[in-house]
Amino acid sequence: MTSRYNPQEAEPHWQSVWTEQDIFRALPPSEAGEAPKAYILEMFPYPSGKAHMGHVRNYSMGDVVARYKKAKGFNVLHPMGWDAFGMPAENAAMERGTHPGTWTYANIDHMRGQLKKLGLSLDWSRELATCNADYYGLQQRIFLKFLEKGLVYRKSAKVNWDPVDMTVLANEQVIDGKGWRSGAEVEQRELTQWFFKITDYAESLLTELKTLDRWPEKVRLMQENWIGRSEGLQMRFEFDGAAPNDHDYGIEIFTTRPDTLFGASFIALSPDHPLTLQLAQDNPDLQAFRSECAKLGTSEEAIEKAEKLGFDTELKVMHPFEDRTLPVWIANFVLMGYGTGAIFGCPAHDQRDLDFARKYHLSVTPVVLPEGESKHHYAIENQAYTGPGKIYNSDFLDNLPKDAAILAAIARVEEMDLGRGTTEYRLRDWGVSRQRYWGCPIPVVRCKSCGIVPVPESDLPVRLPDDVSFDTPGNPLDRHPTWKHVKCPDPACDEMCERETDTLDTFVDSSWYFARFAAGPDNDMSEAAYWMPVDQYVGGIEHAILHLLYSRFFMRGMRDCGLLDLPGGEPFAGLFTQGMITHETYKSSDGRWIAPDELEERDGALVEAATGDAVTRGAIEKMSKSKRNTVDPTAIIEQFGADVARWFVLSDSPPERDVEWTQAGAEGAARFVQRVWAIFDALPDDAKDASRGDSEAAADLRRTSHKSLASIEKAIDEFRFNSAVATIYEWVSALKKAEAAGDNLAHARHEGLSMLAICLTPFMPHLAESCWQRIGQTGLVSTAPWPKTDTALLVDDTITLPIQVNGKRRSEIRVAADATKPDVEALAMSDPATQNFLEGKSVKKVIVVPGRIVNIVVA
């Protein structure tokens, strides 16, 4: 009679053994010897207070890789920390009257406890929280280096301002034009803010995406689109007659279609263009037009439906090539943030320009003739033509194809000294100022005499003051009685100055934490250079753009400021984006969401346990608080153990796809844990010393074990954990069957089980330790080296070959693995089952693919 495995006893036991023996500590380079390094990292969590299943999946995947690499002999760095600044702490402070720090550190303590229960192979000695002053102090140092290097600057920019909460809102926090918390109408405000000059690296960030061959194609594409490079022409149109004040130079525009210049019918300025602003000063109608434009939000839906709006300035500019003028309009669809904030309109070949021209009765002249159209009959109705074609109606460009015409037009404009060919990027500089308390203080002061003065290194970190309150809206730093006021850092200056009260965007905190982990407790940057880049980064696809792009920027900046020796500037050599955890949703008859643990099955129907009301099943969706379809990992660990939770989230779906959490699936995983334990428990104690035997059955079992090992290894290498899991299932079944053979297979079973225990370790480390110990192995399986496959056992002596007749499978034959083509053909042709299908037909061709298939083609 076999015993049962008890995870509630085994898991805490093994966790304490691992901690006591300190087996997951990363070795500094001086102690690593010959071992190559492997830096495995999962995106660090925001300490919201509760770990969720998404964390379990994320960290289980990282742990598979980390434990596997360790077994493979790598010096592994696998750290954990906390992305601890941010708004939720301030919201909690407002709601409960606690200090954001108190709330955050309590959450960290709680979540650390939860993560420790998962049995992850983490090096906790490098734990960090971004809200620790020793972390953000270093960040302030980096900020000042960037400032010195010209990678940080100030400019005035528009922000979403919530007049009730007196705070700036991110675009995602503006819902239907209203603040997400206060519900107040959001205003656009101009504020002077700090920016990182990410656009300096636009070209490098774009072209070096190609070197990231261990990143998902999808993420590289998203970044490519986000950076949005386009080549074109920047040129000016000179005014016809007197230019408005300060605009003698003319109007500068950017276009990717200089080939259509002869089709130009108007110039359009952005409502925020400097010339627009100047004209608006003494034109109330234009002021009214501008505020109308401002009202039309920039949300996705609004843009789709937005009507084209125009305002005629009555100014005229001259066409560069022709003796005619173009009217200058102001149009709501021209963005100040891209190009020069002004365009020339060619309605025939741009849909927006066409909509605009039709509305305001401007001319429409086609200049690109699609293939097969006649220039006498071709006309544009309400559909602009943007495809390829031959240029016409265009003087010196006539008859050129589109691409050649673009080059010719640029050349001519450059000759005339009206402009030059340029490259534009969609990417904007990164605004990092946040008018909030719970973030990294920006280490500068504003002096009336000296301007912006960096806080001297010796005065870093600029610490957040603790004595703040959140009873009144706005940034507590801004109204702090003492913190804000300091003497000018310049010794030659006696002025009293004000500190910058803005703090940094929390994306800054997460843009270099991996380098801080790598630098170790003493912040040794040469150790950081040893570990960087991260060999395998694992996290959610939601960070495909911002976090990953900002981190790439930061590493380039730190490299160029001499802060980190990372020649390529790429922080993450390998990236994996995992799918989400989903769960069925449930609704009561009155439309309330019901949580899974509030349900009961009564008489075959689903009801709410508390009320007995009928419940309907809804869609399977991402686990979320609002739909109440979450499952608490701690409850699962208490019920089934951490190994079951880990096994389940890795088992069914490919890691990049969503996985549905089901109670039945978790129970299935729990049954498997017992099944595994049972085959270890059933091994006789003397099996290790049993005679090896040379039976065919023993050889078969050994082949199964070594083939399974090789296939698991390959699956882990390729991030196909679900395939590794399937192989383990098959292997376990084979080992179970072998029990029936008794002593005969004892030795082969012992070998297989030893190998299996090691293969199980990355997935279910606690169970693996217990199994390892049960079969009399010494030491910890967590530190055991990965077994070597006996390649001789990977090939079979004889194999089964399917036989097709005209491409349909009809029979199969057993042949020696090294049989020659003629032998195989002869064997196939003489196979009785095959002959049935050949009767009365003439064989035209026989295709033999050794080791694969035989196909007989008959007439």
Place this chain on the structure above:
RNA sequence: GCGGGCGUGGUGAAAUUGGUAAACACAGCGGACUUAAAAUCCGCCGGCCGUUAAGGCCUUGCCGGUUCAAGUCCGGCCGUCCGCACCA
């Protein structure tokens, strides 16, 4: 609108150089053990035809193509999900 992914049994999926489609698991069904239940173990489990059977035919969203051979490659549709979006 632009860019990209995905579509295989009741369900999650596998088939990773074009070579036996559905491995493995979940759910379901049947059986063994048991006074009974739980647990465990064994078997069946794409569709149609075939009384059981032997066997046959069909089947990877749809239509067509390339090939001895297509889930896989090519062309065209349909559906669905994601990202960006008045970016000149």
